[in-house]
Amino acid sequence: MTPAEIIDELRENYPDCLLADGLDDAVIGLIDGACREPVVAYDYQKCLEILMERDGMDKEEATEFLQFNTVGAYVGPLTPLFVHDWRRYAYGAAVKGSEGEGWVKSRLTKT
Numbered sequence: 001m002t003p004a005e006i007i008d009e010l011r012e013n014y015p016d017c018l019l020a021d022g023l024d025d026a027v028i029g030l031i032d033g034a035c036r037e038p039v040v041a042y043d044y045q046k047c048l049e050i051l052m053e054r055d056g057m058d059k060e061e062a063t064e065f066l067q068f069n070t071v072g073a074y075v076g077p078l079t080p081l082f083v084h085d086w087r088r089y090a091y092g093a094a095v096k097g098s099e100g101e102g103w104v105k106s107r108l109t110k111t
Helices: 003-013 044-055 059-071 101-108
Strands: 027-031 039-043 081-083
Touching: 003 027, 027 081, 039 044, 044 059, 044 081, 059 081
Parallel strands: 039 081
Antiparallel strands: 027 039
8 A cells, every 4th residue: 555545544444543744655554552542653764764855854853853843742642653663674674864774773772
């Protein structure tokens, strides 16, 4: 499914779900779990790519913007969630501007 098809499906079947403005191409589906309503899921790295390409931000600017204005913006129980998809690194498909597999390993190791 394309991101546009996913959004159409979400709007049809989960009309109360909230979407993040300007990040449609990063939508990956729905997160569902016990004791909560389903929420829209976004690919965190794709969101960074969108901000870097569309808005001309470097990786640091895009990360700060995304964390403060989007990931950190709680707008109720239907607030979208942002997935760090580590499978992208396992197969060598690192995102532009990322450190690749080392980035994932550093997140897995507590310091």
